[in-house]
Amino acid sequence: MVLLAEAPASVAALLPRAVQSVDWLAVAPPTLLALAALAVLVADLFLPVERKQLLGAVTLGGIVLSGLSLLPLHGGHRSTFCLTTGSHTCSYEADRFTLVIQLLVLGGALLTALLSHDAVRDERLPAGEYWFLLLSSAAGAALLPAARDLATLVVALEVASLPAFALVGLRRGDRRSAEAALKFFLSSVTATAVTLLGVSFVYAATGTLHLTDIAHSLGDTDPRLAVLARTGVVLTLVGFAFKTAAVPFHFWVPEAYVGAPLPVAGYLSVVGKAVGFTGIALVTVVAFPSYANVWGPALAVLAAVTMTAGNAAALRQRPDRRHGAVRLLAWSSVGQAGYLLVPLAAAGYAREPGRAVGSTVAYALMYAAVNLGAFAVAALVARTSPAQRLADYRGLFARRPAAALCLAFFLLCLAGLPPGVIGLFAKVTVFSAAVDAGLGWLAVVMAVNVVVSLYYYLQWTALLFRPADEGAAAAPEVPARLGAAIGLAAVAGVVLSGAPQLVLRFASGALL
Numbered sequence: 001m002v003l004l005a006e007a008p009a010s011v012a013a014l015l016p017r018a019v020q021s022v023d024w025l026a027v028a029p030p031t032l033l034a035l036a037a038l039a040v041l042v043a044d045l046f047l048p049v050e051r052k053q054l055l056g057a058v059t060l061g062g063i064v065l066s067g068l069s070l071l072p073l074h075g076g077h078r079s080t081f082c083l084t085t086g087s088h089t090c091s092y093e094a095d096r097f098t099l100v101i102q103l104l105v106l107g108g109a110l111l112t113a114l115l116s117h118d119a120v121r122d123e124r125l126p127a128g129e130y131w132f133l134l135l136s137s138a139a140g141a142a143l144l145p146a147a148r149d150l151a152t153l154v155v156a157l158e159v160a161s162l163p164a165f166a167l168v169g170l171r172r173g174d175r176r177s178a179e180a181a182l183k184f185f186l187s188s189v190t191a192t193a194v195t196l197l198g199v200s201f202v203y204a205a206t207g208t209l210h211l212t213d214i215a216h217s218l219g220d221t222d223p224r225l226a227v228l229a230r231t232g233v234v235l236t237l238v239g240f241a242f243k244t245a246a247v248p249f250h251f252w253v254p255e256a257y258v259g260a261p262l263p264v265a266g267y268l269s270v271v272g273k274a275v276g277f278t279g280i281a282l283v284t285v286v287a288f289p290s291y292a293n294v295w296g297p298a299l300a301v302l303a304a305v306t307m308t309a310g311n312a313a314a315l316r317q318r319p320d321r322r323h324g325a326v327r328l329l330a331w332s333s334v335g336q337a338g339y340l341l342v343p344l345a346a347a348g349y350a351r352e353p354g355r356a357v358g359s360t361v362a363y364a365l366m367y368a369a370v371n372l373g374a375f376a377v378a379a380l381v382a383r384t385s386p387a388q389r390l391a392d393y394r395g396l397f398a399r400r401p402a403a404a405l406c407l408a409f410f411l412l413c414l415a416g417l418p419p420g421v422i423g424l425f426a427k428v429t430v431f432s433a434a435v436d437a438g439l440g441w442l443a444v445v446m447a448v449n450v451v452v453s454l455y456y457y458l459q460w461t462a463l464l465f466r467p468a469d470e471g472a473a474a475a476p477e478v479p480a481r482l483g484a485a486i487g488l489a490a491v492a493g494v495v496l497s498g499a500p501q502l503v504l505r506f507a508s509g510a511l512l
Contacts, residue, residue: 257326
């Protein structure tokens with residue numbers, strides 16, 4: 001500080017000046033989640049065992065408050081943590097894109113919290129640790145879409161990921177849960193190390209970590225640094241591709257989903273993917289537009305391979321296999337990740353890449369509601385059929401008609417068939433993005449995969465309405481919060497199917 005004070009005025013003028021004021025309204029969503037996590041952690045120290053359920057109420061309150069804090073941000077563009085060096089560069093921006101993704105994250109966290117209330121009690125999970133880890137992961141996921149420099153992006157990615165490892169392995173004494181958490185952790189750490197190597201290459205080539213500054217610098221990169229920059233671009237995408245469960249970074253998915261409590265598996269399938277595709281969208285469209293010839297083809301190939309591998313593995317799930325229902329949802333989520341990557345790949349070829357990103361956001365909003373709804377019904381069936389075989393769903397309509405109808409609707413949305421109009425609309429939107437970008441071959445691959453996926457979605461749907469086997473499990477009791485989660489997901493799917501254009505209009509405002 002003394003040296004800076006004694007520096008000549010001309011030198012001091014060249015140093016970046018940090019704007020010390022913080023826009024607390026802009027950072028309210030992740031901050032409120034973090035404060036709720038701390039409140040849960042402290043309260044857990046003093047609450048007796050019989051009152052631990054209050055921690056779930058605190059978690060729900062924190063998520064709802066964080067969601068309400070989005071209302072003042074609607075229609076505005078706020079930024080904070082900025083440097084002024086002739087140009088205004090910020091590390092945190094609360095724009096329309098940030099708002100839409102944070103809404104998706106908070107909605108997913110809310111449904112997960114509703115699903116988790118009875119799971120924490122029935123599986124005797126440590127309540128304080130569970131709710132603290134869930135809120136901490138959601139805080140990192142809410143921070144990531146607002147990040148506008150690579151350092152903040154990586155930190156947000158790790159804040160969202162590290163608690164997720166612990167959540168997967170929170171079933172104490174369960175060997176499968178511990179093994180799944182270890183595989184998830186080791187593979188994620190490897191992907192993060194590769195990403196950090198890529199970030200260092202990008203920084204060496206550009207001299208900055210801010211996304212917009214990187215975009216300007218990469219356009220005028222010294223030819224001698226072109227290979228370094230190109231390598232950095234590819235390596236930086238690895239960590240985010242891992243979070244989306246893109247092939248070949250998908251091998252952790254079935255083990256993690258089976259080993260984790262069902263609400264955690266649902267959370268990973270929705271919020272984890274939101275983190276992944278948001279990071280990919282930011283680093284490609286905002287930071288690396290001049291290298292679209294590198295990441296565009298790479299993402300197109302990833303999308304094609306991912307949807308094909310996911311659907312092929314889902315076809316192999318047998319009705320009598322233990323945890324077959326969860327495994328099918330796991331491989332289905334891999335296939336859906338391929339569809340989510342299609343518009344991001346198209347952004348590398350499109351004249352207006354922001355519109356392609358809007359297609360991914362629209363698809364993600366649909367997927368989040370119906371996929372968490374499917375996990376909610378799976379959690380209901382697991383109360384009487386913990387083996388979670390597909391055969392356990394035979395005759396569900398006769399035992400629980402409302403739950404069966406909701407699951408059928410969710411599966412039809414994922415398949416893109418009526419009455420799940422929102423699923424069909426989302427797939428058409430993604431398909432159009434590929435065609436408009438000139439990726440006809442990718443559109444054909446997607447069309448073939450959509451047809452293939454109809455088999456296992458319709459097969460599961462048909463089981464719900466067949467006569468139950470002799471000795472089938474009794475109708476599962478529907479706890480209030482679990483029923484609320486199923487109902488909220490179903491209402492969201494029905495409303496969006498009635499007015500699917502609302503999704504695209506809402507998502508189109510999230511252009512980068």
